[in-house]
Amino acid sequence: MTTTSILPDRPLGIALIGTGFMGKCHAMAWRNVSAVFGGAHHRLEVLSDVTADSADRFARQFGFAHATARWEEAVNDPSVDVVSITAPNGLHRPMAEAALKAGKHVWLEKPMALTIADAESMAATAAIHPNQKTMLGYNYLRSPAFQAARNLIRQGGIGKPVAFRGVYDEDYSADPLLPWSWRMTHEGGGLGALGDLGCHLVSHMLALMGPVADVVAQTHVAIPTRPSPEGPKVVENEDSALALIRFISGAHGSFATSRVARGRKCRLQWEVHGSEGTIVFDQENMNELWVHRSGEAGFVRHLTGPDQPDFAAFCPAPGHNFGFNEQKIIEARDLLIAIGGAPNTGPDFAYGLQIERVIHAMANSNGERIKLA
Structure with a gap:
């Protein structure tokens, strides 16, 4: 079909x-x-x-x-x-x-x-x-490189996944003179870096590693107040978060996110260690996927191309870069396919609730272990 x-x-x-x-x-x-x-x-x-x-x-x-x-x-x-x-x-x-x-x-x-x-x-x-x-x-789940990495893991291309390391950093809030806004409140923004950035990393983590069993996390407000026309206002939600994770599969992982990381623009970066290899991806270099397999001396660089999912619909030539808005077009296509009667690849609201439970567990942990499964 x-x-x-x-x-x-x-x-x-x-x-x-x-x-x-x-x-x-x-x-x-x-x-x-x-x-x-x-x-x-x-x-x-x-x-x-x-x-x-x-x-x-x-x-x-x-x-x-x-x-x-x-x-x-x-x-x-x-x-x-x-x-x-x-x-x-x-x-x-x-x-x-x-x-x-x-x-x-x-x-x-x-x-x-x-x-x-x-x-x-x-x-x-x-x-x-x-x-x-x-x-x-x-x-970001629709990147051809990410889709290729997920397929490789599912097909056993790096053996059994045993560890995940992920970071999502940006610097849009790093300037202490940045004015206060609704994004920095619980009532208007909800969570901070976890809700704006970390949820993206969790979406990748769950797609690659499966459900989370428990987390231990800490959050931090690096800039406690921000200027406003009425004077300094308190920042209510986190600027950064760190977490250790155990997956239901038995694998473990680490997680970090920050909206005050100077110099970082869209560092959605992760690596999956498997029993037979490792995969590395970084959204700032979203047209590259680095793969190491057992027996190889190092990593092999794979450029995006028509052999990866959905790339060929936009361009027939390998190495011609994919972009942010193209990912959104694929997302619209996937929603339309679901409306047309095919299985919903999501994340739909039911799956989205799983992502929310992970990031809210991180926000509430305060160094204590929180079980999710």
């Missing part, structure tokens, strides 16, 4: 809530997914933003037919089949649950929710609306 044959056989109506970095990324994915993978060209119906003026402006820029400052109108519009949600974290639960109850499919940016209770409610709502498909925005 080809990909095209399991895509929806009719154009779907799309609503987009939010117009920031990821909102624009979703808009580009919806505009390009059919050009890359075939199938129907979907209708960009409704765009919602915080004001009517900004909604009108971005609707014209992104190519949506209608604009609104009320997200409820986008969710309930009868012309809409799928709702893309890229709004601030604190709005994820009400928007996603309203969309599911309105009979819409939901594509939601990570993190899934502010709290475990919110994530559990969202997963429960999705479970009682099985005809509505859900997808969480863990686009």
Whole structure:
């Protein structure tokens, strides 16, 4: 069965809530997914933003037919089949649950929710609306190099996985003069580095190593207050986190994430040690995969190319680099395939709850062991 044959056989109506970095990324994915993978060209119906003026402006820029400052109108519009949600974290639960109850499919940016209770409610709502498909925005799972690495591990290419080491560092909050924002609060942002960055690393870790049995972690606020027009305000969530992990398989791992790591831009880096080899990946060099197998002197560098999953749909030539937005187009394709009736490769809301449980366990550990299974 080809990909095209399991895509929806009719154009779907799309609503987009939010117009920031990821909102624009979703808009580009919806505009390009059919050009890359075939199938129907979907209708960009409704765009919602915080004001009517900004909604009108971005609707014209992104190519949506209608604009609104009320997200409820986008969710309930009868012309809409799928709702893309890229709004601030604190709005994820009400928007996603309203969309599911309105009979819409939901594509939601990570993190899934502010709290475990919110994530559990969202997963429960999705479970009682099985005809509505859900997808969480863990686009780094769609990198051809990552997909190739996961397949190699599943096929026993490095033997039995025995250890995982992972880091996700950025420096967008490293400047102590960076103004305070909602992202630094529990009410608006939820978790800090764990919710913004670490959840991506956990999504990779679970895909490569399987479920987590227990964690021991510590978190740290490196810059306790931030400037604001009203004076210094307290940073409520973590700037960094470290964890030791034991997997149900018996393998062990280490985990680190930071939003204040000077010089790091998107260091989503991990390595998996197996009984017969090692795989190394770094998102800052996302078009390279380094593999060592028993008996070899060192590592072999593998460049992305059409032999890796989904690369050929964009380019027929090896070594021609893949990019961030291409990953999002694959994610849109995977949601469409699920809507078309194929198994949902996710992460859907049920799987997303597993990711949330891991990062919240890390946030709550304070050096104590927390069992997850």
